[in-house]
Amino acid sequence: MAPTPSIALIDLREQLKRIRSRVDWAIETVLDHGQFIMGPEVRQLEEELASFSRARHAISCGNGTDALLMVMMAKGIGPGDAVICPAFTFTATPEAVAITGAVPVFADVLSSTYNIDPAGVPRALETARRKRLRPKAILAVGLFGQPPDYDPLHQLAAAEDLWILDDAAQSFGASYKGSPVGTLALATTTSFFPAKPLGCLGDGGAVFTDDDDLAEALRSIRVHGKGLHKYDNVRIGLNSRLDTIQAAILIEKLRIFRRELEKRSEVASIYDRLIHSGVVEKPSLTAGVTSSWAQYTVRVKGQLRDALQRHLAKEGIETAVYYPRPLHQQTAYSDFPVSKGGVPTAESLCAEVISLPMHPYLNIDAQEKIADAVNTFDGSYSSSTGAGPAPARVRYPRSFRGCT
Ligand SMILES: *Cc1c(COP(=O)(O)O)cnc(C)c1O
Secondary structure: OOOOOOEOOOOHHHHHHHHHHHHHHHHHHHHHHOOOEOOHHHHHHHHHHHHHHOOOEEEEEOOHHHHHHHHHHHOOOOOOEEEEEEOOOOOHHHHHHHHOOOEEEEEOEOOOOOOEOHHHHHHHHHHHHHOOOEEEEEEEEOHHHOOOOHHHHHHHHHHHOOEEEEEOOOOOOOEEOOEEOOOOOOEEEEEOOOOOOOOOOOOOEEEEEOOHHHHHHHHHHOEOOEOOOOOOEOOOOOEOOOEHHHHHHHHHHHHOHHHHHHHHHHHHHHHHHHOOOOOEEOOOOOOOEEOOOOOEEEEEOOOOHHHHHHHHHHOOEOOEOOOOOOHHHOHHHOOOOEOOOOOHHHHHHHHHEEEEOOOOOOOHHHHHHHHHHHHHOOOOOOHHHHOOOOOOOOOOOOOOOOOO
Protein backbone atom coordinates (compact mmCIF):
# COMPACT_ATOMS: atom_id res chain seq x y z
CA MET A 1 0.00 0.00 0.00
CA ALA A 2 1.24 3.46 -0.85
CA PRO A 3 2.11 5.63 2.12
CA THR A 4 -0.06 8.64 2.92
CA PRO A 5 1.18 11.28 0.49
CA SER A 6 3.25 14.01 2.06
CA ILE A 7 2.63 16.38 -0.85
CA ALA A 8 -1.08 16.80 -1.58
CA LEU A 9 -2.47 17.38 -5.05
CA ILE A 10 -4.51 20.32 -3.78
CA ASP A 11 -4.03 21.67 -0.27
CA LEU A 12 -7.09 23.61 0.79
CA ARG A 13 -6.15 23.72 4.46
CA GLU A 14 -3.25 26.06 3.82
CA GLN A 15 -5.57 28.64 2.23
CA LEU A 16 -8.20 28.34 4.95
CA LYS A 17 -5.56 28.77 7.64
CA ARG A 18 -4.67 32.18 6.19
CA ILE A 19 -8.22 33.53 6.00
CA ARG A 20 -9.84 31.51 8.79
CA SER A 21 -10.77 34.40 11.06
CA ARG A 22 -12.41 36.33 8.22
CA VAL A 23 -14.31 33.23 7.07
CA ASP A 24 -15.48 32.57 10.64
CA TRP A 25 -16.62 36.17 10.90
CA ALA A 26 -18.42 35.99 7.53
CA ILE A 27 -20.30 32.83 8.54
CA GLU A 28 -21.19 34.32 11.90
CA THR A 29 -22.61 37.40 10.22
CA VAL A 30 -24.97 35.19 8.21
CA LEU A 31 -25.93 33.22 11.33
CA ASP A 32 -26.77 36.52 13.00
CA HIS A 33 -28.93 37.99 10.24
CA GLY A 34 -30.50 34.62 9.42
CA GLN A 35 -31.22 35.21 5.69
CA PHE A 36 -29.88 31.82 4.61
CA ILE A 37 -31.54 31.84 1.18
CA MET A 38 -30.76 34.74 -1.18
CA GLY A 39 -29.44 36.89 1.64
CA PRO A 40 -27.58 40.19 1.06
CA GLU A 41 -24.22 38.43 0.56
CA VAL A 42 -25.57 36.71 -2.57
CA ARG A 43 -26.26 40.06 -4.24
CA GLN A 44 -22.93 41.49 -3.05
CA LEU A 45 -21.01 38.52 -4.39
CA GLU A 46 -22.79 38.73 -7.75
CA GLU A 47 -21.83 42.41 -8.05
CA GLU A 48 -18.22 41.65 -7.18
CA LEU A 49 -18.07 38.69 -9.59
CA ALA A 50 -19.50 40.82 -12.40
CA SER A 51 -16.91 43.51 -11.83
CA PHE A 52 -14.11 40.95 -11.51
CA SER A 53 -15.03 39.23 -14.79
CA ARG A 54 -16.16 42.45 -16.53
CA ALA A 55 -19.38 40.67 -17.53
CA ARG A 56 -22.58 42.71 -17.27
CA HIS A 57 -24.36 40.04 -15.23
CA ALA A 58 -23.20 37.38 -12.80
CA ILE A 59 -25.96 35.01 -11.68
CA SER A 60 -25.01 32.64 -8.88
CA CYS A 61 -26.52 29.17 -8.59
CA GLY A 62 -26.24 25.81 -6.85
CA ASN A 63 -23.24 24.33 -8.70
CA GLY A 64 -21.33 24.40 -11.97
CA THR A 65 -23.43 21.65 -13.54
CA ASP A 66 -26.67 23.54 -12.90
CA ALA A 67 -25.02 26.65 -14.32
CA LEU A 68 -24.52 24.78 -17.62
CA LEU A 69 -28.01 23.29 -17.50
CA MET A 70 -29.61 26.68 -16.76
CA VAL A 71 -28.04 28.17 -19.87
CA MET A 72 -29.26 25.22 -21.96
CA MET A 73 -32.79 25.65 -20.51
CA ALA A 74 -32.77 29.42 -20.98
CA LYS A 75 -31.76 28.99 -24.62
CA GLY A 76 -34.51 26.43 -25.17
CA ILE A 77 -32.17 23.55 -26.02
CA GLY A 78 -34.04 20.25 -26.24
CA PRO A 79 -34.85 17.14 -28.29
CA GLY A 80 -33.64 17.32 -31.89
CA ASP A 81 -30.89 19.80 -31.05
CA ALA A 82 -27.16 19.08 -31.12
CA VAL A 83 -24.49 20.79 -29.03
CA ILE A 84 -20.85 20.31 -29.97
CA CYS A 85 -18.71 19.35 -26.93
CA PRO A 86 -15.10 18.25 -26.57
CA ALA A 87 -14.67 14.51 -25.93
CA PHE A 88 -11.99 15.26 -23.34
CA THR A 89 -13.61 17.06 -20.39
CA PHE A 90 -15.42 16.40 -17.11
CA THR A 91 -18.77 14.56 -17.42
CA ALA A 92 -20.79 17.60 -16.37
CA THR A 93 -20.15 19.28 -19.73
CA PRO A 94 -22.12 16.85 -21.95
CA GLU A 95 -24.39 15.90 -19.05
CA ALA A 96 -26.02 19.34 -19.06
CA VAL A 97 -26.81 18.89 -22.76
CA ALA A 98 -28.12 15.34 -22.42
CA ILE A 99 -30.43 16.21 -19.49
CA THR A 100 -32.41 18.54 -21.78
CA GLY A 101 -33.00 15.76 -24.31
CA ALA A 102 -30.57 17.31 -26.77
CA VAL A 103 -27.58 15.40 -28.14
CA PRO A 104 -23.95 16.17 -27.32
CA VAL A 105 -21.76 15.54 -30.38
CA PHE A 106 -18.19 14.85 -29.38
CA ALA A 107 -15.41 16.72 -31.14
CA ASP A 108 -11.67 16.18 -30.85
CA VAL A 109 -9.26 18.36 -28.89
CA LEU A 110 -5.81 19.80 -29.58
CA SER A 111 -2.82 17.97 -28.16
CA SER A 112 -1.13 21.33 -27.41
CA THR A 113 -3.85 22.84 -25.17
CA TYR A 114 -6.16 19.87 -24.45
CA ASN A 115 -9.05 22.12 -25.59
CA ILE A 116 -11.54 21.75 -28.44
CA ASP A 117 -9.90 21.89 -31.87
CA PRO A 118 -11.72 24.59 -33.89
CA ALA A 119 -10.62 22.90 -37.12
CA GLY A 120 -12.52 19.76 -36.10
CA VAL A 121 -15.83 21.52 -35.39
CA PRO A 122 -17.05 21.47 -39.04
CA ARG A 123 -16.70 17.66 -39.02
CA ALA A 124 -18.77 17.49 -35.82
CA LEU A 125 -21.43 19.71 -37.43
CA GLU A 126 -21.51 17.42 -40.44
CA THR A 127 -22.00 14.43 -38.15
CA ALA A 128 -24.84 16.20 -36.33
CA ARG A 129 -26.62 17.07 -39.59
CA ARG A 130 -26.20 13.57 -40.94
CA LYS A 131 -28.04 12.37 -37.79
CA ARG A 132 -30.82 14.84 -38.67
CA LEU A 133 -30.06 16.97 -35.63
CA ARG A 134 -30.12 20.77 -35.55
CA PRO A 135 -26.71 22.08 -34.39
CA LYS A 136 -27.40 24.96 -32.01
CA ALA A 137 -24.31 25.65 -29.95
CA ILE A 138 -20.68 24.96 -29.20
CA LEU A 139 -19.96 24.12 -25.56
CA ALA A 140 -16.25 24.87 -25.24
CA VAL A 141 -14.28 24.16 -22.08
CA GLY A 142 -11.21 25.87 -20.59
CA LEU A 143 -9.65 22.64 -19.44
CA PHE A 144 -7.12 22.77 -16.58
CA GLY A 145 -7.38 26.58 -16.59
CA GLN A 146 -6.58 27.65 -20.14
CA PRO A 147 -9.42 29.12 -22.26
CA PRO A 148 -9.92 27.52 -25.69
CA ASP A 149 -9.04 29.35 -28.92
CA TYR A 150 -12.10 31.59 -29.20
CA ASP A 151 -11.34 33.62 -32.34
CA PRO A 152 -11.77 30.75 -34.81
CA LEU A 153 -14.67 29.35 -32.73
CA HIS A 154 -16.52 32.68 -33.03
CA GLN A 155 -15.87 32.79 -36.79
CA LEU A 156 -17.37 29.33 -37.16
CA ALA A 157 -20.28 30.14 -34.87
CA ALA A 158 -21.13 33.28 -36.84
CA ALA A 159 -21.00 31.41 -40.15
CA GLU A 160 -23.13 28.54 -38.85
CA ASP A 161 -25.55 30.58 -36.72
CA LEU A 162 -24.50 28.93 -33.46
CA TRP A 163 -23.98 30.41 -30.01
CA ILE A 164 -21.11 29.57 -27.68
CA LEU A 165 -21.08 28.60 -24.03
CA ASP A 166 -17.76 28.78 -22.19
CA ASP A 167 -17.55 26.11 -19.47
CA ALA A 168 -15.04 27.89 -17.26
CA ALA A 169 -15.42 25.69 -14.18
CA GLN A 170 -11.64 25.33 -14.29
CA SER A 171 -10.64 28.51 -16.13
CA PHE A 172 -12.38 31.27 -14.19
CA GLY A 173 -9.78 33.98 -13.58
CA ALA A 174 -7.93 33.36 -16.86
CA SER A 175 -7.96 35.57 -19.96
CA TYR A 176 -7.86 35.35 -23.75
CA LYS A 177 -6.12 38.10 -25.75
CA GLY A 178 -6.68 40.63 -23.01
CA SER A 179 -10.32 39.77 -22.31
CA PRO A 180 -11.21 38.08 -19.04
CA VAL A 181 -13.08 34.78 -18.84
CA GLY A 182 -16.71 35.76 -18.40
CA THR A 183 -16.73 37.87 -21.56
CA LEU A 184 -15.50 35.35 -24.15
CA ALA A 185 -18.83 33.82 -25.15
CA LEU A 186 -22.58 34.46 -25.06
CA ALA A 187 -22.57 32.82 -21.63
CA THR A 188 -19.83 31.60 -19.32
CA THR A 189 -20.33 29.21 -16.45
CA THR A 190 -18.14 28.41 -13.50
CA SER A 191 -18.11 26.15 -10.45
CA PHE A 192 -17.24 26.99 -6.86
CA PHE A 193 -16.63 23.33 -5.94
CA PRO A 194 -13.92 23.55 -3.25
CA ALA A 195 -11.05 22.30 -5.43
CA LYS A 196 -11.66 24.72 -8.32
CA PRO A 197 -9.44 27.83 -8.57
CA LEU A 198 -12.18 29.91 -6.91
CA GLY A 199 -13.93 27.47 -4.59
CA CYS A 200 -16.32 27.79 -1.68
CA LEU A 201 -16.74 25.31 1.20
CA GLY A 202 -19.48 23.27 -0.43
CA ASP A 203 -21.22 23.41 -3.80
CA GLY A 204 -21.77 26.57 -5.78
CA GLY A 205 -21.71 27.96 -9.31
CA ALA A 206 -22.39 31.00 -11.46
CA VAL A 207 -23.27 32.13 -14.98
CA PHE A 208 -21.82 35.26 -16.60
CA THR A 209 -23.36 37.06 -19.56
CA ASP A 210 -23.74 40.47 -21.17
CA ASP A 211 -27.18 39.51 -22.52
CA ASP A 212 -29.97 41.14 -20.44
CA ASP A 213 -32.72 38.77 -21.60
CA LEU A 214 -30.62 35.71 -20.94
CA ALA A 215 -29.74 37.03 -17.48
CA GLU A 216 -33.40 37.56 -16.66
CA ALA A 217 -34.29 34.03 -17.81
CA LEU A 218 -31.46 32.59 -15.70
CA ARG A 219 -32.62 34.46 -12.57
CA SER A 220 -36.07 33.01 -13.16
CA ILE A 221 -34.88 29.47 -13.84
CA ARG A 222 -32.84 29.22 -10.64
CA VAL A 223 -36.02 29.85 -8.60
CA HIS A 224 -38.54 27.43 -10.17
CA GLY A 225 -39.10 29.53 -13.27
CA LYS A 226 -40.49 32.41 -11.28
CA GLY A 227 -42.15 35.39 -12.92
CA LEU A 228 -42.92 38.35 -10.69
CA HIS A 229 -42.37 36.20 -7.61
CA LYS A 230 -41.78 32.61 -6.51
CA TYR A 231 -45.49 31.70 -6.70
CA ASP A 232 -45.87 33.07 -10.22
CA ASN A 233 -44.35 30.39 -12.45
CA VAL A 234 -43.76 31.38 -16.05
CA ARG A 235 -41.43 28.59 -17.18
CA ILE A 236 -40.07 25.25 -16.01
CA GLY A 237 -37.11 25.94 -13.77
CA LEU A 238 -34.96 24.44 -11.04
CA ASN A 239 -34.20 25.03 -7.41
CA SER A 240 -30.59 26.14 -7.81
CA ARG A 241 -29.66 29.00 -5.53
CA LEU A 242 -26.26 29.64 -4.00
CA ASP A 243 -26.47 29.44 -0.19
CA THR A 244 -25.93 32.78 1.54
CA ILE A 245 -23.23 31.19 3.72
CA GLN A 246 -21.32 30.07 0.62
CA ALA A 247 -21.67 33.55 -0.90
CA ALA A 248 -20.26 35.07 2.30
CA ILE A 249 -17.30 32.67 2.16
CA LEU A 250 -16.74 33.42 -1.53
CA ILE A 251 -16.60 37.17 -0.86
CA GLU A 252 -13.61 36.48 1.41
CA LYS A 253 -11.99 34.10 -1.09
CA LEU A 254 -12.46 36.56 -3.95
CA ARG A 255 -10.40 39.13 -2.01
CA ILE A 256 -7.30 36.92 -2.29
CA PHE A 257 -8.12 35.37 -5.67
CA ARG A 258 -5.94 37.64 -7.83
CA ARG A 259 -2.95 37.03 -5.60
CA GLU A 260 -3.67 33.30 -5.69
CA LEU A 261 -3.81 33.34 -9.48
CA GLU A 262 -0.38 34.99 -9.53
CA LYS A 263 0.95 32.35 -7.16
CA ARG A 264 -0.45 29.57 -9.34
CA SER A 265 1.33 31.12 -12.33
CA GLU A 266 4.56 31.19 -10.36
CA VAL A 267 4.16 27.54 -9.42
CA ALA A 268 3.59 26.68 -13.10
CA SER A 269 6.68 28.56 -14.26
CA ILE A 270 8.80 26.91 -11.57
CA TYR A 271 7.63 23.49 -12.78
CA ASP A 272 8.41 24.57 -16.32
CA ARG A 273 11.94 25.50 -15.29
CA LEU A 274 12.63 22.46 -13.10
CA ILE A 275 11.10 19.60 -15.07
CA HIS A 276 13.32 18.29 -17.88
CA SER A 277 12.38 14.68 -18.46
CA GLY A 278 12.61 13.00 -21.83
CA VAL A 279 9.31 11.18 -21.33
CA VAL A 280 7.27 14.10 -19.99
CA GLU A 281 5.68 16.81 -22.12
CA LYS A 282 4.87 19.96 -20.15
CA PRO A 283 1.73 22.07 -20.68
CA SER A 284 1.98 25.09 -22.96
CA LEU A 285 -0.04 28.27 -23.20
CA THR A 286 -1.17 29.73 -26.52
CA ALA A 287 0.23 33.22 -27.19
CA GLY A 288 -1.97 35.91 -25.63
CA VAL A 289 -3.72 33.46 -23.32
CA THR A 290 -3.36 33.18 -19.54
CA SER A 291 -4.36 30.21 -17.43
CA SER A 292 -5.86 30.01 -13.97
CA TRP A 293 -3.84 26.80 -13.54
CA ALA A 294 -6.60 24.69 -12.04
CA GLN A 295 -4.28 21.77 -12.74
CA TYR A 296 -0.70 21.32 -13.91
CA THR A 297 -1.21 18.46 -16.32
CA VAL A 298 1.66 16.83 -18.19
CA ARG A 299 1.70 14.10 -20.85
CA VAL A 300 3.78 10.99 -20.34
CA LYS A 301 5.05 9.28 -23.47
CA GLY A 302 5.80 5.62 -24.09
CA GLN A 303 2.82 4.30 -22.10
CA LEU A 304 4.64 5.11 -18.88
CA ARG A 305 1.95 7.26 -17.27
CA ASP A 306 0.73 4.71 -14.74
CA ALA A 307 4.30 3.72 -13.88
CA LEU A 308 5.16 7.38 -13.25
CA GLN A 309 2.08 7.72 -11.06
CA ARG A 310 3.20 4.75 -8.95
CA HIS A 311 6.75 6.10 -8.79
CA LEU A 312 5.50 9.46 -7.52
CA ALA A 313 3.16 7.78 -5.01
CA LYS A 314 6.15 5.92 -3.57
CA GLU A 315 7.81 9.28 -3.07
CA GLY A 316 4.74 10.53 -1.20
CA ILE A 317 3.58 12.73 -4.09
CA GLU A 318 -0.11 12.75 -4.80
CA THR A 319 -1.23 12.93 -8.44
CA ALA A 320 -4.46 12.37 -10.35
CA VAL A 321 -5.56 11.38 -13.82
CA TYR A 322 -8.01 13.88 -15.31
CA TYR A 323 -9.52 12.11 -17.23
CA PRO A 324 -8.90 8.40 -17.65
CA ARG A 325 -11.60 7.86 -20.28
CA PRO A 326 -12.98 10.06 -23.07
CA LEU A 327 -16.69 10.80 -22.75
CA HIS A 328 -17.80 8.79 -25.80
CA GLN A 329 -16.33 5.68 -24.16
CA GLN A 330 -18.28 6.19 -20.93
CA THR A 331 -21.25 3.83 -20.54
CA ALA A 332 -23.76 6.67 -20.21
CA TYR A 333 -22.52 8.47 -23.32
CA SER A 334 -21.60 5.61 -25.63
CA ASP A 335 -24.72 6.08 -27.77
CA PHE A 336 -24.01 9.73 -28.54
CA PRO A 337 -22.34 10.59 -31.83
CA VAL A 338 -18.63 11.12 -32.27
CA SER A 339 -17.42 13.60 -34.84
CA LYS A 340 -16.64 12.19 -38.29
CA GLY A 341 -13.01 11.08 -38.28
CA GLY A 342 -13.12 10.15 -34.60
CA VAL A 343 -11.42 11.80 -31.66
CA PRO A 344 -7.94 10.24 -31.64
CA THR A 345 -6.29 13.04 -29.65
CA ALA A 346 -8.86 12.82 -26.84
CA GLU A 347 -8.27 9.07 -26.73
CA SER A 348 -4.50 9.31 -26.51
CA LEU A 349 -4.61 12.08 -23.91
CA CYS A 350 -6.67 9.86 -21.61
CA ALA A 351 -3.84 7.32 -21.66
CA GLU A 352 -1.07 9.89 -21.23
CA VAL A 353 -2.10 12.71 -18.89
CA ILE A 354 -1.26 13.08 -15.24
CA SER A 355 -1.83 16.10 -13.01
CA LEU A 356 0.90 17.08 -10.54
CA PRO A 357 0.29 18.90 -7.25
CA MET A 358 -0.91 22.45 -7.97
CA HIS A 359 -2.19 25.09 -5.57
CA PRO A 360 -1.14 28.63 -4.63
CA TYR A 361 0.68 27.53 -1.48
CA LEU A 362 2.90 24.81 -2.93
CA ASN A 363 6.38 25.65 -1.66
CA ILE A 364 9.65 25.50 -3.55
CA ASP A 365 11.02 22.54 -1.54
CA ALA A 366 7.99 20.48 -2.49
CA GLN A 367 8.30 21.53 -6.13
CA GLU A 368 11.98 20.58 -6.18
CA LYS A 369 11.15 17.19 -4.73
CA ILE A 370 8.38 16.64 -7.31
CA ALA A 371 10.57 17.77 -10.23
CA ASP A 372 13.40 15.56 -9.00
CA ALA A 373 11.11 12.54 -8.80
CA VAL A 374 9.81 13.23 -12.32
CA ASN A 375 13.28 13.85 -13.78
CA THR A 376 14.82 10.69 -12.33
CA PHE A 377 11.97 8.51 -13.59
CA ASP A 378 12.63 6.74 -16.87
CA GLY A 379 10.31 3.77 -16.49
CA SER A 380 13.15 1.28 -16.88
CA TYR A 381 12.69 -0.47 -13.54
CA SER A 382 9.00 -1.17 -13.96
CA SER A 383 9.17 -3.87 -16.64
CA SER A 384 5.77 -5.25 -15.69
CA THR A 385 4.08 -1.95 -16.47
CA GLY A 386 6.25 -0.51 -19.19
CA ALA A 387 4.82 -2.50 -22.07
CA GLY A 388 1.39 -2.71 -23.63
CA PRO A 389 -1.49 -0.32 -23.17
CA ALA A 390 -1.79 0.55 -19.51
CA PRO A 391 -5.22 0.05 -17.98
CA ALA A 392 -6.89 3.33 -17.15
CA ARG A 393 -6.62 3.52 -13.37
CA VAL A 394 -7.80 6.53 -11.49
CA ARG A 395 -6.36 7.34 -8.14
CA TYR A 396 -8.54 9.87 -6.47
CA PRO A 397 -6.66 12.28 -4.28
CA ARG A 398 -6.72 11.33 -0.64
CA SER A 399 -6.87 14.93 0.48
CA PHE A 400 -9.69 15.74 -1.82
CA ARG A 401 -11.97 12.96 -2.91
CA GLY A 402 -14.31 13.86 -5.72
CA CYS A 403 -12.04 16.56 -7.07
CA THR A 404 -13.10 17.29 -10.61
C1 LIG B 1 -16.21 20.89 -12.03
C2 LIG B 1 -16.65 21.00 -13.41
C3 LIG B 1 -18.00 21.16 -13.75
C4 LIG B 1 -19.13 21.01 -12.77
O1 LIG B 1 -19.08 21.77 -11.63
P1 LIG B 1 -19.86 21.29 -10.30
O2 LIG B 1 -19.88 22.53 -9.47
O3 LIG B 1 -19.07 20.19 -9.71
O4 LIG B 1 -21.22 20.87 -10.70
C5 LIG B 1 -18.34 21.37 -15.07
N1 LIG B 1 -17.40 21.40 -16.02
C6 LIG B 1 -16.09 21.24 -15.75
C7 LIG B 1 -15.10 21.30 -16.86
C8 LIG B 1 -15.67 21.01 -14.44
O5 LIG B 1 -14.37 20.83 -14.18
